[in-house]
Amino acid sequence: MDLIDKIKDLAARIPKQLEHIQTEEATKNAFIMPFINALGYDIFNPMEVIPEFTADIGTKKGEKVDYAIKKDDDIIILIECKWCGADLHHDHASQLYRYFSATEARFAILTNGVAYEFYSDIDEPNKMDSKPFFTFDMLSFQDHQVSELKKFTKSAFSLEDILTTASTLKYTSAIKKILEKELADPSEAFVRFFASQIFDGRLTKTVIEQFTDIVKEARKQFINERINERIKSALSANDAQEEEEKQLSQEEPLAQEESNGIVTTEEEIEGYYVVKAILRESVDLSRVIMRDTKSYCGILLDDNNRKPICRLHFNRAQKYLGVMSEKQEEKIPIELIDDIYKYSEQIKATILEYDQDASA
Structure with missing residues (x-):
């Protein structure tokens, strides 16, 4: 079974089980361990997946991270787990931040079993970034995100390959969030950007207010036009395929009937x-x-x-x-x-x- 099929199978179980998961330990057993296993790591092999991994920090001994994943005897990923009902926030990340600096791992995952936040040290070497470079939501993901997730599987893991794309992922994700926010509720700076290129007068407060409505309307029309174009393109392709299939269905039975008395229905x-x-x-x-x-x-x-x-x-x-x-x-x-x-x-x-x- 390919990774995308495994992930879809796990994702299908989550809504049915969420209300029954009341603790962090239950979250690990129901959601997180199956996720690690889907990535190809043997959760029952302590030489590959280490639970309660000790990450001593300076004079503070006995600090433990929920899981550490090893490959070729090197710690490659740290995983900090929270209850599935918990929202992941900065305090949780700061806890993982301490563990990150105490190990040789270049990647860390903060998760509640539904959302998985992937961190690295893109901004400053050996120091975990304050924001994840990749987030994977088990209840809302696209196929291209599974392709990124696949890079963390045991069979495909390559430190160099992931680091090469991590910074692009991080900044692309950040830009998409900004665009999503601006398109939903345009800021004054966003409106000014467009207004300054098409309006010759002075951009007073009244003008900005007028252009805010214009930008919203332009956004709505632009998105609708793109959607309609995709629908028309898909329908055209479907019509062409149906015509081809119709021609083949007319030709193939005749050709088959002539050979050895076999009739293709x-x-x-x-x-x-x-x-x-x-x-x-x-x-x-x-x-x-x-x-x-x-x-x-x-x-x-x-x-x-x-x-x-x-x-x-x-x-x-x-x-x-x-x-x-x-x-x-x-x-x-x-x-x-x-x-x-x-x-x-x-x-x-x-x-x-x-x-x-x-x-x-």
Whole structure:
């Protein structure tokens, strides 16, 4: 299972469990330890994930950080945990700040099991920054943020690679917050920036007030126009795809019927396109090939019989979807073609398995 699937699985559990988590220890067990495990670190191996790590600070002995993660015998990440109902704030970060300066770790995470704040020493060497360079919210994240999170996994961790992008992430995030605030409630300086470029008169208080409303209206129109453009673009692409699929659905059954008495039905073609839709973001779709037989319609990776993605058993009243589990087929009864979407994760996992075998 890829990282994004693991994170989505963990995120789906959180809303159901939040009200039952009343302590920091429960937060660790329910949310934080599974998160560390999702990153590929063995939470049961004390040589890899050290709970209650002692970080002595000068004359103050016995200071402990909740977790320290090791790789190649080096401490790479410190993790300070709080109860899931607690808001992360400066006081919590200052506690982690003390631990950071006492170890060789270049990264520290402050978390309540829902939000994860990632810190480093971008501004001043060996001194933890006052603000995180990356924040990951389990209940509100985008795919590109998972790509950044992936850099902290055991298999991908590279100090140099993360530090190279950390400063960009930090300042990009800060600028986005400023833009979000200004677009929601434009400050006088923000309004003046635009007004000074298009208004020739003196920028009096009355003029600024007028331009504040104009800036808000311009912002609303700009965002709506961009959204409409994206919608039109998506609809145009969808129309083109539907036309292509329509042409193929008209051509392919005829071609198949002429060969060995095999007839590819409309339902099999529809099922084939559902599988391609599922895999659209996982693999180059030119590698996903349909090959029909008398007993079932096979969907293969790279047109290779040894790489079946799934099988469509649609020749009887009861339809079955054949999904591959450890290269063995499991036949699942389905009622509708769209039911194939319910098994998207298994279908994606099969692709991942074949690609991992190829790279091994």
